[in-house]
Amino acid sequence: SGCESDDKAIDLVFDGVSYGAVLRTLEVTGKSFILSDLNSAFSVIVEEQDEEYGALFSEVEVYVSGGAAGTTEAMVSTIPASAFTTGDKGLPVGTISVTLGETLNALGLGTNYGVGDVYKIRLNLKLTDGREFSASSAASTLQGSYFSSPFQYSSPILCTPKPGDYVVDMQDSY
Numbered sequence: 001s002g003c004e005s006d007d008k009a010i011d012l013v014f015d016g017v018s019y020g021a022v023l024r025t026l027e028v029t030g031k032s033f034i035l036s037d038l039n040s041a042f043s044v045i046v047e048e049q050d051e052e053y054g055a056l057f058s059e060v061e062v063y064v065s066g067g068a069a070g071t072t073e074a075m076v077s078t079i080p081a082s083a084f085t086t087g088d089k090g091l092p093v094g095t096i097s098v099t100l101g102e103t104l105n106a107l108g109l110g111t112n113y114g115v116g117d118v119y120k121i122r123l124n125l126k127l128t129d130g131r132e133f134s135a136s137s138a139a140s141t142l143q144g145s146y147f148s149s150p151f152q153y154s155s156p157i158l159c160t161p162k163p164g165d166y167v168v169d170m171q172d173s174y
Helices: 009-014 102-109
Strands: 021-030 041-050 059-068 075-081 092-100 118-127 153-158
Touching: 009 102, 021 092, 021 118, 041 059, 041 118, 041 153, 059 102, 075 092, 075 102, 092 102
Parallel strands: none
Antiparallel strands: 021 041, 041 092, 059 075, 059 118, 118 153
């Protein structure tokens, strides 16, 4: 007697299993917006991983929400797979960047923003087979520090002085 390939237990375990895809955070290069600079940007370098080593990668949609807009979410941009390069592991690597100006424009906030406002940047990974993956489909094991694929980030508005020399004129009435 012998075993046929269809009789192997491992085949039964993996029968019907499908694999997802992730955007692994390699580095957050811009963490916050600057109040006085509409060109200040949140930016992150990500690596796309899917079961075909990037061959299923179609595009990444970038959404923003928060600030005075609350939970309202708006799309800022779509980044095609062609904008990514091949990284040292043979997988697509790219930088995703969103400026304060783009965020405010997408949310229709105009000048209705200030120090302490926090904006969420959410990534939606689309594959060529029609599947999509985002923060709602990322288990806690993907969001931790080891694998780091949260699909969502936060960027506060900070008030930092512009570079230059300042004169402080103080008076003491003691």
